[in-house]
Amino acid sequence: MAEALRTVVIGAGMGGLVAALRLARSGHQVTVLESAPRVGGKIHTQTVNDVEIDSGPTVFTMRWVFDELLRSVGTRLEDHVRLAPLQVLARHFWYDGTQLDLFADAQRSEAAVADWAGGAEAARFKDFCDRARSVHDTLEGPFMKSQRPGWLELTTRLGPSGLGVLSSIGPMRTLWQQMVRQFRDPRLQQLFARYATYCGSSPWQAPATLMLVAQVEMDGVWSVEGGMGALAEMLSRLASHHGASLRLGCRAQRIDVRQQRVCGVELATGEVLPADQVLFNGDAASLRQGLLGPAVRRAVPAQAPARSLSAVTWAMHAPVSGVALDRHNVFFCPEYQQEFDDIFLRQRLPQLPTVYVCAQDRPAAVPEGAPERVLALVNAPANGDKPPWRDEDLDTCQATTFSYLNCLGLRLPFSSQGMRRNSPVDFHRRFPASGGALYGQATHGWTSIFSRPGSRTPVHGLYLAGGSVHPGPGVPMAALSGHLAAEAMLASPGLTRRSRPVATFGGMSTP
Ligand SMILES: Cc1cc2nc3c(=O)[nH]c(=O)nc-3n(C[C@H](O)[C@H](O)[C@H](O)COP(=O)(O)OP(=O)(O)OC[C@H]3O[C@@H](n4cnc5c(N)ncnc54)[C@H](O)[C@@H]3O)c2cc1C
Numbered sequence: 001m002a003e004a005l006r007t008v009v010i011g012a013g014m015g016g017l018v019a020a021l022r023l024a025r026s027g028h029q030v031t032v033l034e035s036a037p038r039v040g041g042k043i044h045t046q047t048v049n050d051v052e053i054d055s056g057p058t059v060f061t062m063r064w065v066f067d068e069l070l071r072s073v074g075t076r077l078e079d080h081v082r083l084a085p086l087q088v089l090a091r092h093f094w095y096d097g098t099q100l101d102l103f104a105d106a107q108r109s110e111a112a113v114a115d116w117a118g119g120a121e122a123a124r125f126k127d128f129c130d131r132a133r134s135v136h137d138t139l140e141g142p143f144m145k146s147q148r149p150g151w152l153e154l155t156t157r158l159g160p161s162g163l164g165v166l167s168s169i170g171p172m173r174t175l176w177q178q179m180v181r182q183f184r185d186p187r188l189q190q191l192f193a194r195y196a197t198y199c200g201s202s203p204w205q206a207p208a209t210l211m212l213v214a215q216v217e218m219d220g221v222w223s224v225e226g227g228m229g230a231l232a233e234m235l236s237r238l239a240s241h242h243g244a245s246l247r248l249g250c251r252a253q254r255i256d257v258r259q260q261r262v263c264g265v266e267l268a269t270g271e272v273l274p275a276d277q278v279l280f281n282g283d284a285a286s287l288r289q290g291l292l293g294p295a296v297r298r299a300v301p302a303q304a305p306a307r308s309l310s311a312v313t314w315a316m317h318a319p320v321s322g323v324a325l326d327r328h329n330v331f332f333c334p335e336y337q338q339e340f341d342d343i344f345l346r347q348r349l350p351q352l353p354t355v356y357v358c359a360q361d362r363p364a365a366v367p368e369g370a371p372e373r374v375l376a377l378v379n380a381p382a383n384g385d386k387p388p389w390r391d392e393d394l395d396t397c398q399a400t401t402f403s404y405l406n407c408l409g410l411r412l413p414f415s416s417q418g419m420r421r422n423s424p425v426d427f428h429r430r431f432p433a434s435g436g437a438l439y440g441q442a443t444h445g446w447t448s449i450f451s452r453p454g455s456r457t458p459v460h461g462l463y464l465a466g467g468s469v470h471p472g473p474g475v476p477m478a479a480l481s482g483h484l485a486a487e488a489m490l491a492s493p494g495l496t497r498r499s500r501p502v503a504t505f506g507g508m509s510t511p
Pocket of ligand 1 (some may be wrong): 282283
């Protein structure tokens with residue numbers, strides 16, 4: 001029998017863990033190196049008053065990605081984590097005192113829009129849902145679930161009907177332009193344009209196709225019992241069960257290459273792990289900047305694309321009053337374009353931000369006056385590697401954010417003991433070479449989706465997975481990228497391996 005391939009996975013984020021699980025299950029001898037003390041990467045908690053608060057991703061969508069993944073490794077998602085579907089997808093608040101809920105039940109959302117903005121706007125909402133659904137369905141197979149295509153390849157895969165769908169929304173339009181055509185009510189324009197930020201992008205620069213993100217959310221949002229970390233822990237447990245070895249607190253400092261092919265990984269301690277294949281799950285910019293050694297710089301294009309959004313976050317354990325929160329809440333600012341101009345053009349914290357508030361104990365009832373777990377987040381520029389970052393600027397942003405919430409009726413008392421703040425500087429420290437960008441490169445301009453690296457690189461044996469790689473950021477998309485990388489590695493020519501039969505990952509195309 002052939003020897004098992006030695007595969008080193010650098011990074012235990014979503015992409016790395018999914019790939020590790022798939023490869024271990026297929027018989028690879030997998031070692032996962034993670035510099036942090038816990039798995040999960042951007043999925044992380046902060047402890048405030050002895051309570052753990054999810055301080056990374058909080059909106060869990062596309063559960064089918066995990067259903068299919070677990071099925072493909074011979075088990076079921078529901079045997080490992082408990083997910084509860086949310087009836088209210090998100091509650092939205094505006095500066096004029098109005099608010100609107102979107103529901104998992106599309107008809108309920110349509111009725112809510114009709115009550116709130118009139119029948120004509122509700123009809124436009126329905127039309128928007130139809131368009132978002134067809135863009136989503138058009139791109140799901142040929143783009144999201146497939147190895148990164150080039151422009152011509154995508155055109156071929158889409159065929160005349162797919163191309164027809166995309167041209168009907170004007171593929172060169174920005175998401176903002178499309179929302180202005182779609183809705184008359186500026187609040188709805190703002191609400192649906194915000195989906196560009198799920199990919200860390202500005203609605204004024206993101207392509208209209210990003211309306212598919214709205215569809216992803218309308219397909220369902222779940223809460224995860226035990227927090228988002230339960231997903232990462234589950235993957236790590238399953239990967240270990242299939243023989244992967246996880247080394248936490250272990251930083252990779254160089255990927256070695258011999259005769260044009262990866263041959264090992266050197267750790268910060270100087271230890272060298274021989275490897276037949278390496279998967280890098282950190283930000284692809286790390287390779288470009290030479291943080292993994294000179295031999296693998298060419299693995300990603302030399303030209304640095306625009307970075308996606310970073311954030312300032314506050315994790316709190318505090319009593320909340322004033323307005324009834326649901327689990328996911330958005331408090332919109334009055335000058336939306338100004339917010340993105342501040343971030344992307346002026347590279348500064350927004351003067352008046354839109355605030356996302358995740359009340360993590362809801363929708364269950366929280367006793368009045370009792371402290372609850374809250375994460376507040378505002379968008380920020382990804383310049384955490386460009387000093388000077390002044391604490392005064394963050395303090396001003398904090399004061400503005402909380403006084404704006406207060407203006408909109410939300411009383412969120414906090415003290416330095418009851419709160420933990422994270423800034424682009426902190427995110428940059430944890431995610432090297434990112435500047436604090438949380439979603440890899442920005443999806444700006446209609447060609448940007450083709451400039452994200454795919455799972456294969458020009459360095460033989462080196463593969464990529466994660467939010468900075470095709471098909472893009474977000475927990476399920478990073479998981480998909482891990483799956484695509486594993487598929488590419490399993491199909492790698494010229495390498496022998498000992499493999500077990502594995503169920504395929506629901507209808508995915510393989511290379
Ligand atoms: C505040 C915040 C809010 C978000 N909100 C959402 C949301 O609501 N919904 C959603 O779907 N997504 C959200 N996201 C995005 C989502 O979390 C990410 O897109 C996804 O988790 C990224 O996964 P990844 O595979 O890229 O790995 P990452 O999470 O980026 O992890 C990469 C890992 O690699 C490790 N690493 C890097 N270099 C090395 C090295 N040299 N040696 C060893 N280890 C290394 C890092 O320590 C890290 O643990 C949010 C992110 C943040 C931070």
